[in-house]
Amino acid sequence: MQMPPAEKRIIDQRKSLISIFSKIVGSENVLADETSLRTYDSDGLTAYKQLPMLVVLPANTEEVSALMRVCSERKVKIVPRGAGTSLSGGALPLEDGVVIGTGRLNRILEIDYNNRCAVVQPGVPNLSVSQAVDTAGFFYAPDPSSQIICSVGGNVAENSGGVHCLKYGVTTNNILGVEFVTISGEVVRFGGKHFDSAGYDFLGVVTGSEGMLGLVTEVTVRLLPKPPIAKALLVGFPTNESAGHCVADIIDNGIIPAGLEMMDRAAVAAAEDYCNAGYPLDSEAVLICELDGTESEVDILIERVSDIARASKATSITISKDDEERDRFWLGRKSAFPATAKIAPDSYVMDGTIPRRKLAEVLGRIGELSSQYGLQVVNVFHAGDGNLHPLIMFDANIPGELERVEELGAKILTLCVEVGGVLTGEHGVGVEKRDLMPTMFTESDMQQQQRLKCAFDPDHLLNPGKVFPELHRCAELGQMHIHHGSEKWPDIPRF
Amino acid sequence: MVDIIKPQNKEDLKEAISWAASSQSILEVISGGSKRDLGRPIHSKATLDMTAFNGIIDYDPSELFFKAGAATPIVDIEKELESNNQMLAFEPINLSNLLNVKENKSTIVGSLSANLSGPRRIKAGAVRDHFLGFEGVSGRGEGFKAGGQVVKNVTGYDLCKLLCGSWGTLGVLHTVNIKVLPSPETTRTLVIYNLNEEEAIECFTLALNSPNEISGAAWLPDKLSTLSDIDYISSSGSTITAIRFEGIKQSVVSRMKDLQSRFETIGEVEELHSLNSRKFWREIRDIKFLVFQEKQMVWRLSVPPICGGKVYKQIIDGFDSSVFMDWGGALLWVRVNQYSDEEYIARKIHNIAAQAAGHATCIAADNSIRSSIDVFPPLNLIEHGLTDRIKKGFDPKGILNYGRMYMEL
Numbered sequence A: 001m002q003m004p005p006a007e008k009r010i011i012d013q014r015k016s017l018i019s020i021f022s023k024i025v026g027s028e029n030v031l032a033d034e035t036s037l038r039t040y041d042s043d044g045l046t047a048y049k050q051l052p053m054l055v056v057l058p059a060n061t062e063e064v065s066a067l068m069r070v071c072s073e074r075k076v077k078i079v080p081r082g083a084g085t086s087l088s089g090g091a092l093p094l095e096d097g098v099v100i101g102t103g104r105l106n107r108i109l110e111i112d113y114n115n116r117c118a119v120v121q122p123g124v125p126n127l128s129v130s131q132a133v134d135t136a137g138f139f140y141a142p143d144p145s146s147q148i149i150c151s152v153g154g155n156v157a158e159n160s161g162g163v164h165c166l167k168y169g170v171t172t173n174n175i176l177g178v179e180f181v182t183i184s185g186e187v188v189r190f191g192g193k194h195f196d197s198a199g200y201d202f203l204g205v206v207t208g209s210e211g212m213l214g215l216v217t218e219v220t221v222r223l224l225p226k227p228p229i230a231k232a233l234l235v236g237f238p239t240n241e242s243a244g245h246c247v248a249d250i251i252d253n254g255i256i257p258a259g260l261e262m263m264d265r266a267a268v269a270a271a272e273d274y275c276n277a278g279y280p281l282d283s284e285a286v287l288i289c290e291l292d293g294t295e296s297e298v299d300i301l302i303e304r305v306s307d308i309a310r311a312s313k314a315t316s317i318t319i320s321k322d323d324e325e326r327d328r329f330w331l332g333r334k335s336a337f338p339a340t341a342k343i344a345p346d347s348y349v350m351d352g353t354i355p356r357r358k359l360a361e362v363l364g365r366i367g368e369l370s371s372q373y374g375l376q377v378v379n380v381f382h383a384g385d386g387n388l389h390p391l392i393m394f395d396a397n398i399p400g401e402l403e404r405v406e407e408l409g410a411k412i413l414t415l416c417v418e419v420g421g422v423l424t425g426e427h428g429v430g431v432e433k434r435d436l437m438p439t440m441f442t443e444s445d446m447q448q449q450q451r452l453k454c455a456f457d458p459d460h461l462l463n464p465g466k467v468f469p470e471l472h473r474c475a476e477l478g479q480m481h482i483h484h485g486s487e488k489w490p491d492i493p494r495f
Numbered sequence B: 001m002v003d004i005i006k007p008q009n010k011e012d013l014k015e016a017i018s019w020a021a022s023s024q025s026i027l028e029v030i031s032g033g034s035k036r037d038l039g040r041p042i043h044s045k046a047t048l049d050m051t052a053f054n055g056i057i058d059y060d061p062s063e064l065f066f067k068a069g070a071a072t073p074i075v076d077i078e079k080e081l082e083s084n085n086q087m088l089a090f091e092p093i094n095l096s097n098l099l100n101v102k103e104n105k106s107t108i109v110g111s112l113s114a115n116l117s118g119p120r121r122i123k124a125g126a127v128r129d130h131f132l133g134f135e136g137v138s139g140r141g142e143g144f145k146a147g148g149q150v151v152k153n154v155t156g157y158d159l160c161k162l163l164c165g166s167w168g169t170l171g172v173l174h175t176v177n178i179k180v181l182p183s184p185e186t187t188r189t190l191v192i193y194n195l196n197e198e199e200a201i202e203c204f205t206l207a208l209n210s211p212n213e214i215s216g217a218a219w220l221p222d223k224l225s226t227l228s229d230i231d232y233i234s235s236s237g238s239t240i241t242a243i244r245f246e247g248i249k250q251s252v253v254s255r256m257k258d259l260q261s262r263f264e265t266i267g268e269v270e271e272l273h274s275l276n277s278r279k280f281w282r283e284i285r286d287i288k289f290l291v292f293q294e295k296q297m298v299w300r301l302s303v304p305p306i307c308g309g310k311v312y313k314q315i316i317d318g319f320d321s322s323v324f325m326d327w328g329g330a331l332l333w334v335r336v337n338q339y340s341d342e343e344y345i346a347r348k349i350h351n352i353a354a355q356a357a358g359h360a361t362c363i364a365a366d367n368s369i370r371s372s373i374d375v376f377p378p379l380n381l382i383e384h385g386l387t388d389r390i391k392k393g394f395d396p397k398g399i400l401n402y403g404r405m406y407m408e409l
C-alpha cells in the first residue's frame, strides 16, 4: 500500500512538537516512545502497520483546537483516531503524522429526554450511549458489531451501520449535531437539537468523511424509545436463491424488519460448531429475521413472515419463544467471525453492497471466484439492505497469500459495482478500497469530491493517503478550464 | 428579456453550463418553474429549464428505490408509487396552496433542492435521508455523480447531503436515485381539543417518548383550525393537538388506545380514521392553514422540540401573526399578517429562532422584501468561509442561482 511519502521537513520538527504539545495537553498525554506508539500502529485492518510520529491525547475541545492550530501553522499531518476498530485502515498512522486520539474525550455530557437526544464526547463507546439511557426506556439505534469498543466519533467519521439499520437507519440518519474543530483550530457547531440544517448541510457532509475534514469533538445523537418487544425467526433454506427470494418477498409485502441477516452453509457450520446456536445444519442458507414493536404488531408480522418463508420453500422455521432464545439466534450470527478461526488462521472481511435482487447471482459468482483462487469464502451479511460481508479465509504465513486475498477481494468488490452496487456499505474506503475508487467514480467525480475536501482542508493535512487514489493540489483543482462550447450552443432549443 | 435555455440531454446541459461559465452569465435553474419568485430574487441572464429531464427511468419496488429524471413531477412519482403501495416517506410539501397557485408543479429535484420535509420527518427522516444518488453537471460544466442506488453506501463523501437543500446553487442535477418505503396499511389520528401550546408540547413529549411509533405530531390554534376541511377539526372551535399512528390496523388501534387512555384525563379526545386522517395530514403538510398574500411574510422555524411552545408565544406576542406547530413542536410555520418594518421583523424572527438554538427561513414574501432581508439564517464567519469555498469549488464563476441563498454567494 503506497502512502504519501514521509516528509523530512515534518519529521525534523518532532522534538519541538513534543514540547509544544506537552504544554497543551501535559507531557503524560504526548506519546513518543516506541512501546507506547506500537499500540497505535494499526487499526482493525491489521494487515497494514505504521508507527506514528507522535500520539497526542487531548482532554477537551480547547486542547484539540490548540493542537490543530499548531499543526496547521507548521503544516504537520494529522490522523484522527477513535477506538481504532476501522476495518478499512481509516485510522492507519503516518510516519510523519500526529495521531490525535479521542480516548480521553469520553464523557456523556448531557441526556435530554425531553428533546430525545444525548450530547456525548467523540471517545464515548457506542454501546455506552444505549446503556446510559436503557433504564429510561431509550436506545441509540446504530449498533455496529464492534459497539462495545468503537467510538461515537469513529461512527460519525465512518457513517457506521449495524444489524438494526434496515429499520432505524445508519449513523447519518441518527445524529442531530456535532461540534467540530477545523484544521486551523476553529470550533464550529453543525446542527443541534433541531431537525434540519440551515444553509448547506455540513453535518451531512462531515458524517462519513473518514476524518479528512476536521475533528469531531462532540456529537448530539438521537434517542429512540425502546420497542416493547422483539422476536426473531430462524429460517433454513435449501438454496441461496430461495433465501434471496424470501428477502425480496418480505420487503415486497411491505414489511421492514428490524434486522434481516443471512449466513451461508459454511458460516452456519462454523458458528454452530463454535457456540451451538441451534442452526439448521442441513440448510444451504439461513436467515435471521427480527421484528420489533408493540406486541400486537410483532405477532402479526411473525405470522406474515412465516407464511412468506414457507412460500419461499423454507425447510425449517423456528420462532424465538423468549429473549433468551432470540439472543441465542443472534449469538451464532455475532460470533461468525471468531468462529471462522477454526477454518483458517486468518480472515479478511469485505464490505460491498448490491441490489437485493442480485443476491443469489452474486453469491454464485463469489463461489466461482473462490474456487478459482482456491481460497474459501464464508458469507455473513445484512441481507435486508444487500450489504455483503464475504470473509476470505487464508494463512498469512504463506508467502504471497495476503496479496492473492487482496486480489480476490478486489474482484469481489468490482463485481458488486458491476451489478449496480457500491464498494463499501459501512466500513469506509480508508486505504483498503482507495485504489478501487475508479471502478465506481470517474476522475471528474473524484475531483469534485476533493474540491469539497479543499474547502475544509486546503493543504491536505487531515488524514492524507485515505479515500482518494490520487490527491490533487487544491490550487490545481480550483482552476477552471473554460471550454468555449459556443459553437454547438446555438442549437440548443430556446424560446 | 431573459433567455430560456432548455437542454434536451446531458450533452446539451454541459454545453449550456460551459457557455454560461465562459460568458459569466448567471443562470436561474428551474424544474417545476412555479417557484421562481421565492428565495432571494436572482438577477439572471438566462433561465435553465430542466423540464426535458422528465420520467421514471428505473423502478423496482422490491429494491425500495427508483431512478428518475430530475424534473419528474412529484404527482407522477406518487401515482406510480401508490400503485405499488409505496410512498416517498418524507412527504414532499406541496406549496401551491400557500403560494396561491393552482397546479402542484413540484418536481423531485425541486423537493431535494429545498429539503422541506413533511410531518413524517419525526419518524421517517428528512428528504435528505431518502436521497441515494445523483448525476449532474457542476458550475464548471463538468458532469459528476455521487452516491448510488443502494441505501448502505459510504463510498466517498456524501455529496447527496450537500446538494440536498442547496437550492440549485452547487450543481444542476439531471438524474436522481431515491429511496421509497411501503405505505402504511392504516392511518389514524388522535385529536385532543382545547390544549394550549405548552400543554400540547407536554402531550407530544409523552407520546414521542412512548414506544408507540408516532409519525405525526401537530398543533393548531383555534383561529386556524376553523380553516380545515375536516368537520371534526373545523367545527370544534378549539385548538387541535393531533398525533398520528400508522401501520398494521391492529397495531395502530392498540397503540392509539395506549395513549388515548392517558390523554382522556387531560382533555376531550377524538379519533380521525383513515380518510380524514390522511386529509388532515395533507393539510398540515401543505400548510393549508396559511395562505400567503401580498404584504405578508411566511416563515418556517426549526427549533428543538421542547422549545416549540415558548417560540410560539414569543412570535404571537411579538407580531400580528398566525402560527402552527408540527414535528412535535420542532417546526413552526409562521405568517406575519402585516408589518411596517420588514427588516425589523426578519431580524427579530432570526433572533427568536437563534435564541431557541434553532433557525428560521423566509418561505414567502414580496420580491423587493426578499432582496433586502436575510431569507436564510445569517452565517457566522466560519460557516460563511466554508459556504463560500464550497460554492467556489462547485461553481467558481458563480453562475448557478447566484444570490438565491445569500447575497454574495
Ligand SMILES: Cc1cc2nc3c(=O)[nH]c(=O)nc-3n(C[C@H](O)[C@H](O)[C@@H](O)COP(=O)(O)OP(=O)(O)OC[C@H]3O[C@@H](n4cnc5c(N)ncnc54)[C@H](O)[C@@H]3O)c2cc1C
Binding pocket: B028, B029, B030, B031, B032, B033, B034, B035, B036, B037, B038, B039, B040, B050, B070, B092, B093, B094, B095, B096, B099, B105, B106, B107, B108, B109, B110, B111, B113, B114, B116, B166, B167, B168, B169, B171, B172, B173, B174, B361, B362, B363, B364, B375, B401, B404
Ligand atoms: C425560500 C423558499 C422559497 C420557496 N418558494 C417556493 C415557491 O415559490 N413555490 C413553490 O411551489 N414552492 C416553493 N418553495 C418550496 C419548494 O421549492 C418546493 O417544495 C419544491 O417541491 C419545488 O419543486 P420545483 O421543482 O417546482 O422547484 P423549482 O422552483 O423548479 O426549484 C426549486 C429549487 O431547486 C433548484 N433546482 C431546480 N432544478 C434543479 C436541478 N436540475 N438541479 C439542481 N437544482 C435545481 C432551483 O434552482 C431552486 O433553488 C420554496 C421554499 C423555500 C425555502
Ligand SMILES: Cc1cc2nc3c(=O)[nH]c(=O)nc-3n(C[C@H](O)[C@H](O)[C@H](O)COP(=O)(O)OP(=O)(O)OC[C@H]3O[C@@H](n4cnc5c(N)ncnc54)[C@H](O)[C@@H]3O)c2cc1C
Binding pocket: A043, A044, A079, A080, A081, A082, A083, A084, A085, A086, A087, A089, A090, A091, A102, A122, A143, A144, A145, A146, A149, A150, A151, A152, A153, A154, A155, A156, A157, A158, A159, A160, A161, A162, A163, A210, A211, A212, A214, A215, A216, A217, A426, A427, A463
Ligand atoms: C469486530 C468488528 C466488527 C465491526 N462491525 C461493524 C459493523 O457492524 N458495522 C460497521 O459499520 N462497522 C463495523 N466495524 C468497523 C468499525 O468498528 C467502525 O468503522 C467504527 O465506527 C470505527 O470506530 P472507531 O472509534 O474504532 O474509529 P477508528 O478506527 O479509530 O477511526 C475510524 C475513522 O474515523 C476517523 N475518526 C475517528 N474519530 C474521529 C473524530 N473524533 N473526528 C474525526 N474523525 C475521526 C479516523 O481518522 C478514521 O478515519 C467493525 C469493526 C470490528 C473490528
